[in-house]
Amino acid sequence: MSQTKPVYASFRSIGAYVPEKILSNADLETMVDTTDEWIVKRTGISKRHIAADDEYTSDMGAKASLLAIERSGLSADEIDLVLCATVTPDYFNMPSTACIISDKLGIKDVQAFDISAACSGFVYLLSVAKAFIESGMKKNVLIVGSEKFSSIVDYTDRTTCILFGDGAGAAVISATELEEEGFIDLHASADGSYADFLVTPAPGCINPVSQRVIDEGLNFVQMKGNETFKLAVKTLTKDVKEILAKNEINTDDIPHFIPHQANYRIIKAVGDALKMREEQVVVTVGKYGNTSAASIPMAINDIWESGRLQSGELMLLDTFGGGLTWASALLPFAGKSK
Numbered sequence: 001m002s003q004t005k006p007v008y009a010s011f012r013s014i015g016a017y018v019p020e021k022i023l024s025n026a027d028l029e030t031m032v033d034t035t036d037e038w039i040v041k042r043t044g045i046s047k048r049h050i051a052a053d054d055e056y057t058s059d060m061g062a063k064a065s066l067l068a069i070e071r072s073g074l075s076a077d078e079i080d081l082v083l084c085a086t087v088t089p090d091y092f093n094m095p096s097t098a099c100i101i102s103d104k105l106g107i108k109d110v111q112a113f114d115i116s117a118a119c120s121g122f123v124y125l126l127s128v129a130k131a132f133i134e135s136g137m138k139k140n141v142l143i144v145g146s147e148k149f150s151s152i153v154d155y156t157d158r159t160t161c162i163l164f165g166d167g168a169g170a171a172v173i174s175a176t177e178l179e180e181e182g183f184i185d186l187h188a189s190a191d192g193s194y195a196d197f198l199v200t201p202a203p204g205c206i207n208p209v210s211q212r213v214i215d216e217g218l219n220f221v222q223m224k225g226n227e228t229f230k231l232a233v234k235t236l237t238k239d240v241k242e243i244l245a246k247n248e249i250n251t252d253d254i255p256h257f258i259p260h261q262a263n264y265r266i267i268k269a270v271g272d273a274l275k276m277r278e279e280q281v282v283v284t285v286g287k288y289g290n291t292s293a294a295s296i297p298m299a300i301n302d303i304w305e306s307g308r309l310q311s312g313e314l315m316l317l318d319t320f321g322g323g324l325t326w327a328s329a330l331l332p333f334a335g336k337s338k
Protein backbone atom coordinates (compact mmCIF):
# COMPACT_ATOMS: atom_id res chain seq x y z
CA MET A 1 0.00 0.00 0.00
CA SER A 2 1.49 3.35 -0.99
CA GLN A 3 1.80 5.92 1.76
CA THR A 4 0.92 9.55 1.08
CA LYS A 5 3.75 11.90 1.96
CA PRO A 6 2.79 14.79 4.24
CA VAL A 7 2.54 18.20 2.60
CA TYR A 8 3.40 21.53 4.19
CA ALA A 9 2.28 25.06 3.44
CA SER A 10 5.17 27.25 2.26
CA PHE A 11 5.40 31.02 1.73
CA ARG A 12 6.47 31.14 -1.88
CA SER A 13 6.31 34.80 -2.99
CA ILE A 14 5.29 38.31 -2.04
CA GLY A 15 3.99 41.38 -3.88
CA ALA A 16 2.53 44.74 -2.90
CA TYR A 17 0.94 47.83 -4.34
CA VAL A 18 0.89 51.37 -2.98
CA PRO A 19 -1.30 54.05 -4.55
CA GLU A 20 0.39 57.09 -6.00
CA LYS A 21 -1.23 59.90 -4.04
CA ILE A 22 0.45 60.85 -0.76
CA LEU A 23 -1.27 62.42 2.23
CA SER A 24 1.46 64.07 4.31
CA ASN A 25 1.35 65.34 7.86
CA ALA A 26 1.57 68.84 6.42
CA ASP A 27 -1.62 68.12 4.42
CA LEU A 28 -3.35 66.92 7.60
CA GLU A 29 -2.32 70.13 9.42
CA THR A 30 -4.58 71.99 6.98
CA MET A 31 -7.51 69.58 7.60
CA VAL A 32 -7.65 69.06 11.39
CA ASP A 33 -6.22 70.56 14.56
CA THR A 34 -2.90 68.68 14.59
CA THR A 35 0.79 69.15 13.89
CA ASP A 36 3.48 67.19 12.09
CA GLU A 37 5.42 67.19 15.36
CA TRP A 38 2.53 65.62 17.35
CA ILE A 39 1.88 62.94 14.70
CA VAL A 40 5.54 61.95 14.35
CA LYS A 41 6.15 61.94 18.11
CA ARG A 42 3.00 59.97 19.02
CA THR A 43 2.83 57.58 16.04
CA GLY A 44 6.07 57.70 13.97
CA ILE A 45 3.98 58.35 10.85
CA SER A 46 5.12 60.99 8.32
CA LYS A 47 2.88 60.14 5.39
CA ARG A 48 0.40 57.61 4.06
CA HIS A 49 -0.80 56.74 0.55
CA ILE A 50 -4.40 57.29 -0.52
CA ALA A 51 -6.13 55.50 -3.41
CA ALA A 52 -7.65 57.51 -6.23
CA ASP A 53 -11.43 58.00 -6.21
CA ASP A 54 -11.86 55.34 -8.90
CA GLU A 55 -9.24 52.95 -7.49
CA TYR A 56 -10.75 50.24 -5.31
CA THR A 57 -9.65 47.58 -2.85
CA SER A 58 -9.90 44.93 -5.60
CA ASP A 59 -7.73 47.02 -7.99
CA MET A 60 -4.96 47.37 -5.43
CA GLY A 61 -5.30 43.71 -4.43
CA ALA A 62 -5.12 42.58 -8.07
CA LYS A 63 -1.97 44.65 -8.69
CA ALA A 64 -0.22 43.21 -5.62
CA SER A 65 -1.38 39.71 -6.66
CA LEU A 66 0.02 40.02 -10.17
CA LEU A 67 3.47 40.63 -8.70
CA ALA A 68 3.12 37.81 -6.18
CA ILE A 69 2.03 35.34 -8.87
CA GLU A 70 4.80 36.41 -11.25
CA ARG A 71 7.42 36.07 -8.49
CA SER A 72 6.11 32.62 -7.53
CA GLY A 73 7.02 31.30 -10.97
CA LEU A 74 3.47 29.99 -11.35
CA SER A 75 0.88 31.08 -13.85
CA ALA A 76 -2.48 32.47 -12.75
CA ASP A 77 -4.25 29.28 -13.84
CA GLU A 78 -2.26 27.24 -11.31
CA ILE A 79 -3.86 29.18 -8.42
CA ASP A 80 -6.64 27.04 -6.96
CA LEU A 81 -7.95 29.26 -4.15
CA VAL A 82 -8.20 33.05 -3.83
CA LEU A 83 -8.64 34.61 -0.38
CA CYS A 84 -8.88 38.27 0.52
CA ALA A 85 -8.71 39.89 3.96
CA THR A 86 -10.24 43.33 4.11
CA VAL A 87 -12.49 45.54 6.19
CA THR A 88 -12.97 47.89 3.26
CA PRO A 89 -14.40 45.55 0.62
CA ASP A 90 -15.52 46.87 -2.76
CA TYR A 91 -19.09 46.04 -1.67
CA PHE A 92 -20.72 45.57 1.72
CA ASN A 93 -20.80 42.56 1.47
CA MET A 94 -21.63 40.88 -1.82
CA PRO A 95 -19.88 40.04 -4.08
CA SER A 96 -16.70 39.34 -2.16
CA THR A 97 -13.59 41.31 -3.08
CA ALA A 98 -11.81 37.96 -3.60
CA CYS A 99 -14.28 37.16 -6.41
CA ILE A 100 -13.60 40.52 -8.06
CA ILE A 101 -9.83 40.10 -7.70
CA SER A 102 -10.06 36.61 -9.28
CA ASP A 103 -11.93 38.09 -12.22
CA LYS A 104 -9.40 40.92 -12.65
CA LEU A 105 -6.59 38.33 -12.69
CA GLY A 106 -8.40 36.07 -15.18
CA ILE A 107 -8.53 33.25 -12.62
CA LYS A 108 -11.55 31.15 -13.55
CA ASP A 109 -13.57 28.52 -11.76
CA VAL A 110 -11.79 28.46 -8.40
CA GLN A 111 -13.10 28.98 -4.90
CA ALA A 112 -12.78 32.59 -3.71
CA PHE A 113 -13.90 34.32 -0.54
CA ASP A 114 -13.15 37.15 1.90
CA ILE A 115 -12.44 37.11 5.59
CA SER A 116 -12.89 39.95 8.06
CA ALA A 117 -10.28 40.08 10.83
CA ALA A 118 -9.22 43.73 10.49
CA CYS A 119 -5.46 44.23 10.97
CA SER A 120 -4.99 40.53 11.76
CA GLY A 121 -6.48 39.57 8.39
CA PHE A 122 -3.28 38.58 6.59
CA VAL A 123 -2.02 36.27 9.35
CA TYR A 124 -5.53 34.82 9.67
CA LEU A 125 -5.36 34.08 5.92
CA LEU A 126 -2.08 32.25 6.43
CA SER A 127 -3.89 29.94 8.82
CA VAL A 128 -6.72 29.35 6.33
CA ALA A 129 -4.26 28.69 3.47
CA LYS A 130 -2.28 26.31 5.69
CA ALA A 131 -5.42 24.34 6.56
CA PHE A 132 -6.51 24.03 2.92
CA ILE A 133 -3.02 22.98 1.78
CA GLU A 134 -2.08 20.61 4.57
CA SER A 135 -5.43 18.85 4.31
CA GLY A 136 -4.62 18.23 0.65
CA MET A 137 -7.59 20.25 -0.63
CA LYS A 138 -5.57 22.96 -2.43
CA LYS A 139 -2.05 23.38 -3.83
CA ASN A 140 -1.45 27.06 -4.60
CA VAL A 141 -3.38 29.63 -2.60
CA LEU A 142 -3.32 33.34 -3.38
CA ILE A 143 -3.81 35.40 -0.23
CA VAL A 144 -4.43 39.12 -0.40
CA GLY A 145 -4.62 41.84 2.24
CA SER A 146 -6.02 44.97 0.66
CA GLU A 147 -7.56 48.10 2.13
CA LYS A 148 -8.99 51.35 0.90
CA PHE A 149 -9.10 52.51 4.49
CA SER A 150 -9.54 56.12 3.40
CA SER A 151 -13.11 55.13 2.42
CA ILE A 152 -14.07 54.67 6.11
CA VAL A 153 -11.97 57.44 7.67
CA ASP A 154 -13.55 60.65 8.91
CA TYR A 155 -11.10 63.34 7.79
CA THR A 156 -12.47 65.70 10.46
CA ASP A 157 -11.51 63.30 13.30
CA ARG A 158 -7.89 63.96 14.25
CA THR A 159 -7.67 60.87 16.45
CA THR A 160 -8.09 58.47 13.51
CA CYS A 161 -7.39 60.31 10.24
CA ILE A 162 -3.69 60.68 11.00
CA LEU A 163 -3.20 56.94 11.33
CA PHE A 164 -4.60 55.10 8.37
CA GLY A 165 -3.50 54.63 4.75
CA ASP A 166 -4.39 52.58 1.68
CA GLY A 167 -2.49 49.74 0.00
CA ALA A 168 -2.33 46.04 -0.69
CA GLY A 169 -0.05 43.06 -0.25
CA ALA A 170 -0.36 39.53 -1.61
CA ALA A 171 1.42 36.20 -1.29
CA VAL A 172 1.31 32.79 -2.91
CA ILE A 173 1.24 29.93 -0.42
CA SER A 174 2.06 26.58 -1.99
CA ALA A 175 2.20 22.93 -1.03
CA THR A 176 5.66 21.45 -0.54
CA GLU A 177 6.94 18.09 0.62
CA LEU A 178 10.01 19.76 2.13
CA GLU A 179 9.37 20.18 5.84
CA GLU A 180 12.11 22.83 6.16
CA GLU A 181 10.13 25.08 3.78
CA GLY A 182 6.88 24.74 5.73
CA PHE A 183 5.33 27.07 8.29
CA ILE A 184 6.78 26.32 11.72
CA ASP A 185 3.85 27.50 13.82
CA LEU A 186 0.89 29.82 13.75
CA HIS A 187 -1.41 31.02 16.48
CA ALA A 188 -4.54 33.11 15.95
CA SER A 189 -7.15 34.23 18.44
CA ALA A 190 -9.96 36.70 19.15
CA ASP A 191 -12.00 38.28 21.94
CA GLY A 192 -15.33 39.78 20.87
CA SER A 193 -15.91 41.35 24.29
CA TYR A 194 -13.66 44.19 23.06
CA ALA A 195 -15.70 44.68 19.87
CA ASP A 196 -16.27 48.37 20.66
CA PHE A 197 -12.53 49.19 20.76
CA LEU A 198 -12.39 49.39 16.96
CA VAL A 199 -15.66 49.54 15.11
CA THR A 200 -17.28 50.79 11.92
CA PRO A 201 -20.90 51.04 13.12
CA ALA A 202 -22.51 51.18 9.66
CA PRO A 203 -23.57 49.84 7.26
CA GLY A 204 -24.68 46.57 8.83
CA CYS A 205 -27.91 45.06 10.09
CA ILE A 206 -27.62 47.04 13.36
CA ASN A 207 -27.31 50.31 11.44
CA PRO A 208 -28.60 49.92 7.88
CA VAL A 209 -27.99 52.94 5.68
CA SER A 210 -30.26 55.79 6.76
CA GLN A 211 -30.18 59.54 7.13
CA ARG A 212 -29.19 59.01 10.80
CA VAL A 213 -26.13 56.98 9.72
CA ILE A 214 -25.02 59.86 7.51
CA ASP A 215 -25.83 62.58 10.06
CA GLU A 216 -23.97 60.79 12.86
CA GLY A 217 -21.08 59.63 10.67
CA LEU A 218 -21.63 56.00 11.67
CA ASN A 219 -20.04 54.84 8.42
CA PHE A 220 -16.63 55.96 9.73
CA VAL A 221 -14.18 53.95 11.81
CA GLN A 222 -14.28 54.67 15.55
CA MET A 223 -11.43 53.71 17.84
CA LYS A 224 -10.70 53.75 21.56
CA GLY A 225 -7.12 54.66 20.73
CA ASN A 226 -5.41 54.70 24.08
CA GLU A 227 -7.11 51.54 25.38
CA THR A 228 -6.35 49.75 22.11
CA PHE A 229 -2.74 50.90 22.29
CA LYS A 230 -2.18 49.44 25.76
CA LEU A 231 -3.86 46.13 24.96
CA ALA A 232 -1.92 45.90 21.67
CA VAL A 233 1.46 46.19 23.41
CA LYS A 234 0.51 43.61 26.04
CA THR A 235 -1.03 41.09 23.62
CA LEU A 236 1.63 41.37 20.89
CA THR A 237 4.44 40.86 23.42
CA LYS A 238 2.72 37.89 25.08
CA ASP A 239 1.94 36.27 21.72
CA VAL A 240 5.56 36.42 20.56
CA LYS A 241 6.93 35.15 23.84
CA GLU A 242 4.55 32.18 23.68
CA ILE A 243 5.21 31.17 20.08
CA LEU A 244 9.00 31.43 20.57
CA ALA A 245 8.94 29.46 23.83
CA LYS A 246 6.69 26.77 22.35
CA ASN A 247 9.09 26.27 19.46
CA GLU A 248 12.26 26.66 21.56
CA ILE A 249 13.52 29.56 19.46
CA ASN A 250 15.40 32.55 20.89
CA THR A 251 14.64 36.12 19.83
CA ASP A 252 18.29 36.31 18.67
CA ASP A 253 17.53 33.65 16.05
CA ILE A 254 14.88 35.81 14.34
CA PRO A 255 16.34 37.86 11.50
CA HIS A 256 13.00 39.47 10.60
CA PHE A 257 10.41 40.42 13.20
CA ILE A 258 7.51 41.87 11.20
CA PRO A 259 4.86 43.31 13.49
CA HIS A 260 1.61 44.96 12.43
CA GLN A 261 2.36 48.59 11.56
CA ALA A 262 -0.11 50.62 13.63
CA ASN A 263 2.09 52.98 15.61
CA TYR A 264 5.88 53.17 15.97
CA ARG A 265 5.51 53.46 19.75
CA ILE A 266 3.70 50.11 19.86
CA ILE A 267 6.37 48.48 17.67
CA LYS A 268 9.18 49.96 19.79
CA ALA A 269 7.55 48.93 23.09
CA VAL A 270 7.07 45.34 21.86
CA GLY A 271 10.58 45.18 20.34
CA ASP A 272 12.11 46.45 23.60
CA ALA A 273 10.09 44.06 25.77
CA LEU A 274 11.38 41.20 23.61
CA LYS A 275 14.94 42.59 23.67
CA MET A 276 15.03 42.71 19.87
CA ARG A 277 17.89 44.56 18.18
CA GLU A 278 16.83 47.44 15.93
CA GLU A 279 17.94 45.64 12.77
CA GLN A 280 15.65 42.68 13.54
CA VAL A 281 12.49 44.78 13.64
CA VAL A 282 10.84 45.79 10.36
CA VAL A 283 9.31 49.29 10.48
CA THR A 284 7.34 50.75 7.57
CA VAL A 285 4.63 52.64 9.46
CA GLY A 286 6.43 55.96 8.92
CA LYS A 287 5.80 55.94 5.18
CA TYR A 288 2.56 53.93 4.86
CA GLY A 289 0.66 54.57 8.12
CA ASN A 290 -1.62 51.77 9.29
CA THR A 291 -2.92 49.85 6.27
CA SER A 292 -4.79 47.24 8.32
CA ALA A 293 -4.81 43.81 6.59
CA ALA A 294 -2.24 45.06 4.05
CA SER A 295 0.29 46.19 6.64
CA ILE A 296 2.22 42.94 7.16
CA PRO A 297 2.45 41.83 3.49
CA MET A 298 3.46 45.38 2.47
CA ALA A 299 6.23 45.25 5.09
CA ILE A 300 7.37 41.79 3.89
CA ASN A 301 7.40 43.10 0.33
CA ASP A 302 9.54 46.07 1.37
CA ILE A 303 12.27 43.90 2.87
CA TRP A 304 12.11 41.45 -0.04
CA GLU A 305 12.40 44.21 -2.67
CA SER A 306 15.30 45.84 -0.83
CA GLY A 307 17.16 42.49 -0.77
CA ARG A 308 16.98 42.28 3.02
CA LEU A 309 14.76 39.15 3.04
CA GLN A 310 16.65 36.16 1.64
CA SER A 311 15.43 32.72 0.65
CA GLY A 312 15.08 30.41 3.65
CA GLU A 313 15.25 33.15 6.28
CA LEU A 314 12.91 33.04 9.24
CA MET A 315 10.06 35.54 9.59
CA LEU A 316 8.16 36.19 12.80
CA LEU A 317 4.81 37.90 12.16
CA ASP A 318 2.74 39.43 14.93
CA THR A 319 -0.52 41.32 14.60
CA PHE A 320 -3.40 42.84 16.51
CA GLY A 321 -6.61 44.53 15.39
CA GLY A 322 -10.36 45.05 15.43
CA GLY A 323 -12.55 42.27 16.71
CA LEU A 324 -10.42 42.21 18.77
CA THR A 325 -8.25 39.75 16.91
CA TRP A 326 -4.58 38.85 17.15
CA ALA A 327 -2.21 36.35 15.58
CA SER A 328 1.42 35.39 15.27
CA ALA A 329 3.27 33.17 12.83
CA LEU A 330 6.73 31.70 12.58
CA LEU A 331 7.73 30.65 9.08
CA PRO A 332 10.61 30.63 6.63
CA PHE A 333 10.48 32.67 3.44
CA ALA A 334 10.40 29.82 0.92
CA GLY A 335 10.61 31.94 -2.22
CA LYS A 336 13.61 33.11 -4.21
CA SER A 337 15.78 35.98 -2.99
CA LYS A 338 15.51 39.09 -5.15
Ligand code: UT7
Residues within 6 Å of the ligand: 033, 034, 035, 038, 039, 042, 043, 119, 158, 159, 162, 224, 225, 226, 227, 228, 229, 232, 262, 263, 266, 290, 292, 320, 321, 322
Ligand atom coordinates in the same frame (compact mmCIF):
# COMPACT_ATOMS: atom_id res chain seq x y z
O1 UT7 B 1 -4.48 48.70 13.96
C1 UT7 B 1 -5.22 48.28 15.04
C2 UT7 B 1 -4.66 48.69 16.29
N1 UT7 B 1 -4.65 50.12 16.40
C3 UT7 B 1 -3.87 50.65 17.26
O2 UT7 B 1 -3.15 49.93 17.90
C4 UT7 B 1 -3.93 52.15 17.46
C5 UT7 B 1 -3.61 52.42 18.87
N2 UT7 B 1 -3.67 53.79 19.30
C6 UT7 B 1 -2.77 54.75 18.99
O3 UT7 B 1 -1.96 54.61 18.09
C7 UT7 B 1 -2.76 55.97 19.86
O4 UT7 B 1 -3.61 55.75 20.96
C8 UT7 B 1 -3.17 57.28 19.14
C9 UT7 B 1 -2.08 57.71 18.19
C10 UT7 B 1 -4.47 57.10 18.44
C11 UT7 B 1 -3.33 58.39 20.20
O5 UT7 B 1 -2.13 58.54 20.94
P1 UT7 B 1 -2.19 58.58 22.53
O6 UT7 B 1 -0.81 58.80 22.98
O7 UT7 B 1 -2.86 57.32 22.99
O8 UT7 B 1 -3.05 59.87 22.82
P2 UT7 B 1 -4.41 60.01 23.62
O9 UT7 B 1 -5.54 59.35 22.90
O10 UT7 B 1 -4.20 59.64 25.06
O11 UT7 B 1 -4.63 61.58 23.55
C12 UT7 B 1 -3.69 62.49 24.16
C13 UT7 B 1 -4.07 63.90 23.72
C14 UT7 B 1 -5.56 64.20 23.84
O12 UT7 B 1 -5.72 65.55 24.27
P3 UT7 B 1 -6.03 65.89 25.81
O13 UT7 B 1 -7.32 65.19 26.10
O14 UT7 B 1 -4.89 65.36 26.58
O15 UT7 B 1 -6.13 67.36 25.79
C15 UT7 B 1 -6.05 64.10 22.41
O16 UT7 B 1 -7.18 64.88 22.16
O17 UT7 B 1 -3.74 64.08 22.35
C16 UT7 B 1 -4.86 64.63 21.65
N3 UT7 B 1 -4.82 64.21 20.26
C17 UT7 B 1 -4.19 64.92 19.30
N4 UT7 B 1 -3.49 66.06 19.34
C18 UT7 B 1 -2.97 66.52 18.20
C19 UT7 B 1 -5.36 63.11 19.71
N5 UT7 B 1 -5.11 63.07 18.39
C20 UT7 B 1 -4.38 64.18 18.12
C21 UT7 B 1 -3.82 64.72 16.95
N6 UT7 B 1 -3.12 65.86 17.02
N7 UT7 B 1 -3.93 64.09 15.77
